[in-house]
Amino acid sequence: MANDSTPRRVSVLSSWLVSKVALEAQRVVADAGVRRQEFAVLAALEEAGATSQADLGRRVWMDRSDLHALIGELEHDGLVTRVVDERDRRRKRVRLTSEGEARLRELQARVDGAQEALLAPLGPDERRELRRLLTRLLDHHRGAR
Amino acid sequence: MANDSTPRRVSVLSSWLVSKVALEAQRVVADAGVRRQEFAVLAALEEAGATSQADLGRRVWMDRSDLHALIGELEHDGLVTRVVDERDRRRKRVRLTSEGEARLRELQARVDGAQEALLAPLGPDERRELRRLLTRLLDHHRGAR
DNA sequence: CAGATCTCAGCTATACTGAAATGC
DNA sequence: CGCATTTCAGTATAGCTGAGATCT
Numbered sequence: 001m002a003n004d005s006t007p008r009r010v011s012v013l014s015s016w017l018v019s020k021v022a023l024e025a026q027r028v029v030a031d032a033g034v035r036r037q038e039f040a041v042l043a044a045l046e047e048a049g050a051t052s053q054a055d056l057g058r059r060v061w062m063d064r065s066d067l068h069a070l071i072g073e074l075e076h077d078g079l080v081t082r083v084v085d086e087r088d089r090r091r092k093r094v095r096l097t098s099e100g101e102a103r104l105r106e107l108q109a110r111v112d113g114a115q116e117a118l119l120a121p122l123g124p125d126e127r128r129e130l131r132r133l134l135t136r137l138l139d140h141h142r143g144a145r
Numbered sequence: 146m147a148n149d150s151t152p153r154r155v156s157v158l159s160s161w162l163v164s165k166v167a168l169e170a171q172r173v174v175a176d177a178g179v180r181r182q183e184f185a186v187l188a189a190l191e192e193a194g195a196t197s198q199a200d201l202g203r204r205v206w207m208d209r210s211d212l213h214a215l216i217g218e219l220e221h222d223g224l225v226t227r228v229v230d231e232r233d234r235r236r237k238r239v240r241l242t243s244e245g246e247a248r249l250r251e252l253q254a255r256v257d258g259a260q261e262a263l264l265a266p267l268g269p270d271e272r273r274e275l276r277r278l279l280t281r282l283l284d285h286h287r288g289a290r
Numbered sequence: 291c292a293g294a295t296c297t298c299a300g301c302t303a304t305a306c307t308g309a310a311a312t313g314c
Numbered sequence: 315c316g317c318a319t320t321t322c323a324g325t326a327t328a329g330c331t332g333a334g335a336t337c338t
Contacts, residue, residue, distance in 0.1 A: 014170065014248055014264060014272075015181060021283055023305080036160060037219060043158075064296075064330095067331070088338070089336080089338085091294090091296085092273070092295085115160070129278065130279075131162065133274065134163060137263070139266075155307085195302095208304090210305090211304075233313080235313045235318060235319045236313095
């Protein structure tokens with residue numbers, strides 16, 4: 001009550017609040033030794049099986065260009081393979097290697113830890129509620145484009 | 146229920162969720178013609194009166210370096226003045242001009258609109274709850290450093 | 291032909307770091 | 315001296331754009 005260092009008027013801007021929390025979240029995940037994008041792509045790949053880069057981009061909401069670069073790295077590190085789809089030669093099917101699966105399991109463990117650190121001050125109900133509210137916002141604005 | 150395009154496993158990563166919402170928030174505010182940083186600084190200045198850049202940086206959680214550049218722009222545009230503090234000559238007191246105040250009122254109106262657009266899918270209680278949860282996270286992690 | 295996909299070469303905004311200059 | 319403040323220069327990352335090549 002006495003120690004309110006957050007500027008009142010600025011805190012009225014939810015955009016500001018969300019951005020700062022996002023930064024903090026990113027920091028926590030990075031401190032756990034995880035690149036958010038890599039994790040997101042590997043996880044999406046495991047879930048979707050072998051898909052095209054374009055599909056992957058839609059799933060992870062990542063830019064085609066950045067995704068292309070990232071997949072290049074992952075391929076170079078032997079975590080994924082990139083093969084021309086013979087049924088539609090425009091596409092390249094990206095697939096997890098067994099090394100990629102191992103890497104994903106490793107990252108998942110670290111991410112779980114980071115997640116716990118990030119949400120530490122919240123109880124189970126609050127975590128659920130936070131996720132619900134954020135998801136609602138995302139779904140709403142996603143639909144509008 | 147049928148249309149669940151968000152990858153299940155990725156959405157488990159709250160960090161990812163928060164980041165995407167932050168991006169959306171930023172977009173909404175930018176679409177309203179507002180630079181988040183400029184608004185934050187002007188608002189903090191109105192609230193704090195004439196303070197040093199360092200103090201301003203702490204209030205708005207902005208980097209000294211970036212803040213310096215931004216204040217340079219604002220000064221060039223006649224929105225703030227920057228004067229050496231004679232009581233402590235290391236400091237420069239930054240102060241809103243009347244043009245700056247007018248600019249702030251203009252931005253505030255746009256920000257209110259953007260805020261409304263961003264939070265449209267949430268009811269009043271939900272907005273309060275979202276802000277409460279985010280603030281709690283921020284305060285917690287802020288204290289830890 | 292329209293449209294999708296992959297690729298490449300950039301751009302911008304944001305956050306941050308290191309270090310010098312000045313003054314307390 | 316240690317410490318705070320301002321300033322400058324440079325780095326890193328994320329997200330994005332435009333355009334060409336290839337294919338359906």
